[in-house]
Amino acid sequence: MPTLTLKPSGKTLELPAGTQLLKAILDAGEQLISKCGGQASCGACHIFVTEGRKGVSRLTPAENAKLDTLVGVSSKSRLACQANFLGTENVTIELLGALSG
Numbered sequence: 079m080p081t082l083t084l085k086p087s088g089k090t091l092e093l094p095a096g097t098q099l100l101k102a103i104l105d106a107g108e109q110l111i112s113k114c115g116g117q118a119s120c121g122a123c124h125i126f127v128t129e130g131r132k133g134v135s136r137l138t139p140a141e142n143a144k145l146d147t148l149v150g151v152s153s154k155s156r157l158a159c160q161a162n163f164l165g166t167e168n169v170t171i172e173l174l175g176a177l178s179g
């Protein structure tokens with residue numbers, strides 16, 4: 079069964095297909111700020127998908143527009159509130175700014 083691995087903690091999760099990445103991250107006890115309640119408007123849930131990008135749902139227009147306004151965006155960037163784990167392949171994501179503690 080494909081898994082979702084969180085970096086830097088290294089936690090590996092088995093999730094149902096369609097699970098929102100933000101929910102998976104928070105349910106795993108990781109800290110990720112969500113200021114807008116998952117509306118693709120705050121950008122605080124910016125993460126990198128470092129492996130298995132095809133195992134994550136496609137960029138939404140709202141997500142794409144918000145990412146254009148953020149600093150430090152790369153081709154790996156996603157908004158965790160807009161991306162769902164598809165369950166088709168293993169996915170690794172990197173939480174940005176979660177290096178303290």
Ligand code: FES
Pocket residue numbers: 111112113114115116117118119120121122123124157158159160
């Ligand atoms: S929680 Fe605000 S953009 Fe994702």
